[in-house]
Amino acid sequence: MRRSPRRVLARSTVPTRVARPVGPTDHVDVLVVGAGISGIGAAWHLLTETRRSFAVVEARHEIGGTWDLFRYPGVRSDSDLYTFGFDFRPWEDDDAIASGEKIRDYLHATVADEGLRPFMQFHSRVVRAEWSTPDARWTVTVEDSRTGEVRVQTAGWIFAGTGYYRYEEGFTPNFTGLDAFTGQVIHPQHWPEDVTAESLAGKKVLVIGSGATAVTLVPALADGGAEVTMLQRTPTYVMPLPARDGFGVAAKKLLGVERGTVVTRYKSALVQRLSWAACRRWPAQAKKAIRAAQRKVAGDDVVLSPHFDPPYDPWDQRLCVAPDGDFFTTLREGRARVVTDEVDAFTRTGVRTKGGEHLEADVVVTATGFTVQPFGAIETLVDGEKFELTDHVAYRGLMLDGLPNFAFSIGYTNASWTLKVGLLCDYFVDLLRHMEVGGFDWVRPDLPADDGPDAVGRRPLLDFGAGYVQRSLDALPSQGDRAPWLMTMNWFADRRLLRRGDVDDSNLTFGRRASGGQV
Known part of the structure; x- marks a missing residue:
């Protein structure tokens, strides 16, 4: 059961399954980074609800993200699977707290049944992304995680479904002896x-x-x-x-x-x-x-x-x-x-x-925790200048101020991760449709002036006491002290903000490639 159509473009006018898999160096409208929960969710929305071309690049050899990486005895969900499953593919197993094997099977069945695997490129690690405003596109450097060979791909958007764990290394204290x-x-x-x-x-x-x-x-x-x-x-x-x-x-x-x-x-x-x-x-x-x-x-x-x-x-x-x-x-x-x-x-x-x-x-x-690594440690440049994540603020929990055509997905810390992912993907495809209808090539969140009456205060991106979060706050962006700059952890509030509210607001700047102008 899907939600009802929203404002910009009626669902009935959006052709389904129009996208075709592309080669590893072809230009795409959206480059999804990561084939875990977030990347799979984004791929389904792009394939089913937009006309956009896309590819999913994954540094590892298989889908599933942490659910494919973690293989320790007894690995299981720590969230209810009825909410952890995708809204477009309800969890049907009777186990609400399920084993890692059942979750992997669920993800593989989702990818297979929805026809998503042909859009995925494995052993492909994004190491650098350079945005050009005049061209309204990203130039992305992708490294083969097996051979180190490098290729270049261009994209209109980047969707970072990378989570925030560093897969290559967990956290272990410096134990004496x-x-x-x-x-x-x-x-x-x-x-x-x-x-x-x-x-x-x-x-x-x-x-x-x-x-x-x-x-x-x-x-x-x-x-x-x-x-x-x-x-x-x-x-x-x-x-x-x-x-x-x-x-x-x-x-x-x-x-x-x-x-x-x-x-x-x-x-x-x-x-x-x-x-x-x-x-x-x-x-x-x-x-x-x-x-x-x-x-x-x-x-x-x-x-x-x-x-x-x-x-x-x-x-x-x-x-x-x-x-x-x-x-x-x-x-x-x-x-x-x-x-x-x-x-x-x-x-x-x-x-x-x-x-x-x-x-x-x-x-x-x-079992001493994880190492936090925001957005896959992608080196990011905007019009030739290095973009420092820590200087910026999250917009609707999906984008960062000053960073055009870049979306990310971070789930809830007090509920199932996938609940937030579904809402973010819903808003993302509605934003794409809004840009299509308006003829816009890029969009960028912009903070109000720091010294004005609408100045936004800053708080840690993840307002959470877990050790792995507290150790890494200095490496993360911030969130604001009011909507739409809050990184909310409330599914019901987010439904109002991301699914029922307007796509556009005064914090977004839209532009077109041809004129380079702002709207």
């Missing part, structure tokens, strides 16, 4: 193919970290027979939730699969928003509710305090999900334990904590 450790050290972002949960049976595995990855790994490794210890510096809120959405199962039976999944998507988005709002409004009560849910699954014998008493309020950082309470069941059954302390140093046989405890380990998993 790491070289002395004689066991194996693994970062979950680069999990070895020959290491399975079963292959670690009988071994002592130390998982360092407390986020979603660690909470996922601990029960998966314990199920494989490993003796697991999770060492965390700071506790995290871990919420037991059903792996299956009973409402969704019932809705599909009652309304049919298509309508049932759409209804469940809206229900889940509303529940996510209300839960977040309640946690922010009544943090003390939220803490009590989370503790009660934990105790119900963990039983009376598991010591929850201080290991599950974060020094911050719920949703200052993202809550971790334990589907069907698997993490707490593992603790209750004695197949894993949690230690809350800091690493003092690695030893030959394990890790010594600052509290003086020595944790023996055959394998250490450093």
Whole structure:
């Protein structure tokens, strides 16, 4: 079920499936960078809802982004899949919290069934992009990630569906004595193919970290027979939730699969928003509710305090999900334990904590976070001048001031990533149609004057307490203090801003190639 047509050009007048795959050096109207969730979503919208030519370039060998990269045991969603799935292809599986394998299968089926793969060029890393206002086009340098060979491609637009993680390198602190450790050290972002949960049976595995990855790994490794210890510096809120959405199962039976999944998507988005709002409004009560849910699954014998008493309020950082309470069941059954302390140093046989405890380990998993890399680290120039991302402000969470014909996609931090991606893509194709109708070749957001009455204040782009975000704020653009410069984390507010509001406003400058003039 799709949304109703919006203002600029009626859906019935837009031919579908008019685009044709192009060669790796051909000019395209839109160059989509990345074949993960965002890139796949953008490609579908461009193919189905516009007349524009496009290509998708992907630095890796396959689609899926993080869902193809992450292969550690137990990898799964930390969001409800009814909202994490695309709005144009509802999630039909009964599992609302799904395995990485199911998510990869879903993405592959989407790309195959929607005819998107012919538009994708793999092993193609964008390293440089130069914008020319007189020509109204980007000149893009693309590097073959296998050979280093370079080619040049031109495009009218760039859509950066790159997320914000650096795929080549996860984050690992500079642990003292790491070289002395004689066991194996693994970062979950680069999990070895020959290491399975079963292959670690009988071994002592130390998982360092407390986020979603660690909470996922601990029960998966314990199920494989490993003796697991999770060492965390700071506790995290871990919420037991059903792996299956009973409402969704019932809705599909009652309304049919298509309508049932759409209804469940809206229900889940509303529940996510209300839960977040309640946690922010009544943090003390939220803490009590989370503790009660934990105790119900963990039983009376598991010591929850201080290991599950974060020094911050719920949703200052993202809550971790334990589907069907698997993490707490593992603790209750004695197949894993949690230690809350800091690493003092690695030893030959394990890790010594600052509290003086020595944790023996055959394998250490450093689930210590990600390295943030905005927009794929593309070197960007505008009319010969280097464009410094950190000097600029996000417009509608999609573009940056001063940067023409460049869109990006960053999802929600307090809800499913794909909810935001769908809205951004909707607005993007409407903007393209607005430019087509008006005969415009380029558009650029421009901030109001810094010293005027409408001056926009600046805030961090991601107003979020996660360590990987806080470490990287200096490398990110900013957001403003009011719409449309806010990077909102509210799907319902964004629906009004991106889907129902006007495409054009006083913050956008439009131009044409022939005259080079502004409108």
